[in-house]
Amino acid sequence: MNQKVLVTGGAGYIGSHVVRQLGEAGYDLVVYDNCSTGVPKSVLYGQIIIGDLADIDHLYQVFAKHQFSAVLHFAASLVVPESVAYPLDYYANNTRNTLNLLRCCSVMGVNQLIFSSTAAVYGEPQENPVTENTPTLPINPYGRSKLMSELMIRDYALASPMRYIILRYFNVAGADPGGRIGQNSANASHLIANVCNAALKRQSELKIFGTDFPTPDGTGIRDYIHVEDLATAHVDSLRYLEQNGESQILNCGYGKGYSVRQVVEQAKAISGVDFPVIELERRPGDPAWVTACADKIRQVLNWQPKHNNLDDIIYSHLAWETRKLTDIIGLMG
Numbered sequence: 262m263n264q265k266v267l268v269t270g271g272a273g274y275i276g277s278h279v280v281r282q283l284g285e286a287g288y289d290l291v292v293y294d295n296c297s298t299g300v301p302k303s304v305l306y307g308q309i310i311i312g313d314l315a316d317i318d319h320l321y322q323v324f325a326k327h328q329f330s331a332v333l334h335f336a337a338s339l340v341v342p343e344s345v346a347y348p349l350d351y352y353a354n355n356t357r358n359t360l361n362l363l364r365c366c367s368v369m370g371v372n373q374l375i376f377s378s379t380a381a382v383y384g385e386p387q388e389n390p391v392t393e394n395t396p397t398l399p400i401n402p403y404g405r406s407k408l409m410s411e412l413m414i415r416d417y418a419l420a421s422p423m424r425y426i427i428l429r430y431f432n433v434a435g436a437d438p439g440g441r442i443g444q445n446s447a448n449a450s451h452l453i454a455n456v457c458n459a460a461l462k463r464q465s466e467l468k469i470f471g472t473d474f475p476t477p478d479g480t481g482i483r484d485y486i487h488v489e490d491l492a493t494a495h496v497d498s499l500r501y502l503e504q505n506g507e508s509q510i511l512n513c514g515y516g517k518g519y520s521v522r523q524v525v526e527q528a529k530a531i532s533g534v535d536f537p538v539i540e541l542e543r544r545p546g547d548p549a550w551v552t553a554c555a556d557k558i559r560q561v562l563n564w565q566p567k568h569n570n571l572d573d574i575i576y577s578h579l580a581w582e583t584r585k586l587t588d589i590i591g592l593m594g
Contacts, residue, residue: 264288264289264330264331264503265288265289265290265291265327265328265329265330266283266288266289266290266291266329266330266331266332266333266499267291267293267323267324267327267329267331267332267333267371268280268283268290268291268292268293268307268332268333268335269292269293269294269314269332269333269334269335269336269362270293270294270299270334270335270336270337270377271290271292271293271294271299271304271307271309271333271335272292272294272296272299272300272301272303272304272309273294273298273299273303273335273336274433274443274444274445274446274488275335275377275430275433275488275491275492276292276294276299276333276335276336276377277299277300277303277304277305277442278437278442278488278489278491278492279333279335279492279495279496280292280304280305280306280307281305281306281437281441281442281492282492282493282495282496283306283495283496283499284305284306284307285306286496288306288307288499289307290306290307290308291307291308291309291310291323291327291329292304292307292308292309292310293309293310293312293314293320293323293336294309294310294311294312294336295311295312295313295314295336296311298446299445300445303442303445305441305442310323313358314336314354314358314359314361314362315353315354315357315358315361317361317364317365320361320362320365321365321368321369324365324366324368324369324371325369329369329371330371330373330503331371331373331374331375331499331502331503332362332366332371332373332374332375333374333375333377333495333499334359334362334374334375334376334377335377336354336358337354337355337358337377337406337407338350338351338354338355338403339379339403340403340450341381341401341403341404341450341544341546341547342450342544342545342546343403344401344402344403344406344546345401345402345545345546348402351402351403351406352402352406352409354406355403355406355407355409355410356406356409356410356413359376359410359413359414360413363413363414363417366423367417367421371423372421372422372423372424373423373424373425373499373502373503374414374423374424374425374426375425375426375428375495375498375499375502376410376411376414376425376426376427376428377428377430378407378408378410378411378427378428378429378430378510379403379404379407379429379430380429380430380431380432380484380512380514380551380553381399381401381403381404381407382397382399382404382407382408382411382429383395383396383397383398383399383404383429383548383551384397384398384399384400384404384548385398385400385548385549386548386550386551389518389550389551389552390484390514390516390518390552390553390554390555391512391551391552391553391554392512392554392556392557393429393510393511393512393554393557400546400548401545401546402546403546411427411510414427415427415508418508423508424502424505424506424507424508425502425508425509426498426501426502426508426509426510426511427509427510427511428491428494428495428498428511428513429510429511429512429513429553430486430491430513430514431483431484431485431486431512431513431514431515431551431552431553432451432452432453432483432484432485432486432514433451433485433486433487433488433491434451434452434453434454434485434486434487434488434574434575434578435453435487435488435489435568435573435574435575435577435578436488436577436578436580436581437488437489437577437581438489438568438577440580440581440584443577443578443581443582443584443585444578444581445585452469452483452521452524453485453524453528453574453575453578454578454582455467455468456524456525456528456575457528457532457575457578457579457582458582459528459534459536459537460528460529460532460534460536460579461532461534461579461582461583462534462536463582465537466536466537466538466539467525467536467537467538467539468538468539468541469521469522469525469538469539469540469541470541470542470543470544470547471521471541471542471543471544471547472540473543474543474549474550475549475550476520476549476550477520478520478522478523479522480520480521480522481520481521481547481548481549481550482518482519482520482521482549482550482551482552483518483519483521483551483552484514484515484516484517484518484551484552484553485515485519485524485571485574486513486514486515486566486574487566487568487569487573487574487577489567489568489577490564490566490567490568490569491513493564493566493567494511494513494558494562494564497562497563497564498511498562501561501562506561509557509561511557511558511561511562512553512554512555512557512558513553513555513558514552514553514555515553515555515566515569516552516553516554516555516556517552518550518551518552519571523571524571524575525538527571527572527575528575528579531572531575531576531579532579
């Protein structure tokens with residue numbers, strides 16, 4: 262296999278897992294990442310170039326030097342409350358920088374794109390599970406910045422030979438089952454990351470936001486997907502495009518929702534630690550209930566997830582966080 266692929270944001274949590282799977286599949290990889298949240302040591306295959314998508318001149322140079330057959334675009338800001346507080350930063354990093362990337366693809370003739378999108382484009386859906394045809398009505402700048410990127414990709418594809426796969430992620434968690442990589446963000450905002458930190462006593466308590474949602478136990482319900490299965494969806498997407506598959510928008514989830522309280526109780530059972538939980542007000546921009554209909558991705562890509570249960574997700578994430586803690590203690594002597 263000699264296809265050379267550009268992976269933006271490939272040093273990040275999800276991107277690094279995709280890079281590992283692509284590398285194992287024999288792809289020639291170039292990772293482009295500003296490492297504001299990504300970690301270079303998480304890139305297990307290919308070449309890493311430190312750069313920002315806002316620096317379009319540098320980006321053009323990278324495209325000119327390498328003859329890419331495809332681009333996988335992960336680089337983005339993704340914390341919902343932060344997007345509410347700093348919306349212009351999100352439109353700059355997520356929307357404008359996607360435009361920069363598309364311009365480079367246009368000039369350099371790269372006509373295969375896989376885009377990392379989000380279930381946040383659906384906003385507060387009236388029905389669950391949501392399908393790819395559910396109206397896109399995002400309720401926060403993060404979701405709007407991603408939807409605007411989707412629209413640019415779709416419009417450009419109508420005017421060019423580009424074919425794309427837009428993958429709308431639901432809630433991603435877990436870690437490489439081999440223990441090599443996982444989430445490295447210093448301030449991870451995801452529930453399962455924080456649950457694991459509380460179980461390992463890296464934080465004194467777990468804060469949950471909102472107990473008055475219109476759900477059975479009052480806490481938000483989400484569809485959690487193991488990062489390993491999500492990475493496989495990207496490899497499947499690239500192979501699909503290489504076989505001249507048509508452009509697609511696909512949900513990435515399992516079709517089953519768990520409430521915040523259910524996740525907390527399951528994590529306590531798996532870890533054996535009864536950590537304290539502090540209940541706080543809802544955060545701005547958080548929907549009550551979002552789960553995926555994942556029928557289309559299974560049909561189009563023949564995607565076959567292998568870690569489709571909450572225990573697997575929590576266990577692998579807890580194992581990764583435990584390893585990180587052990588490594589830190591070892592470095593301290």
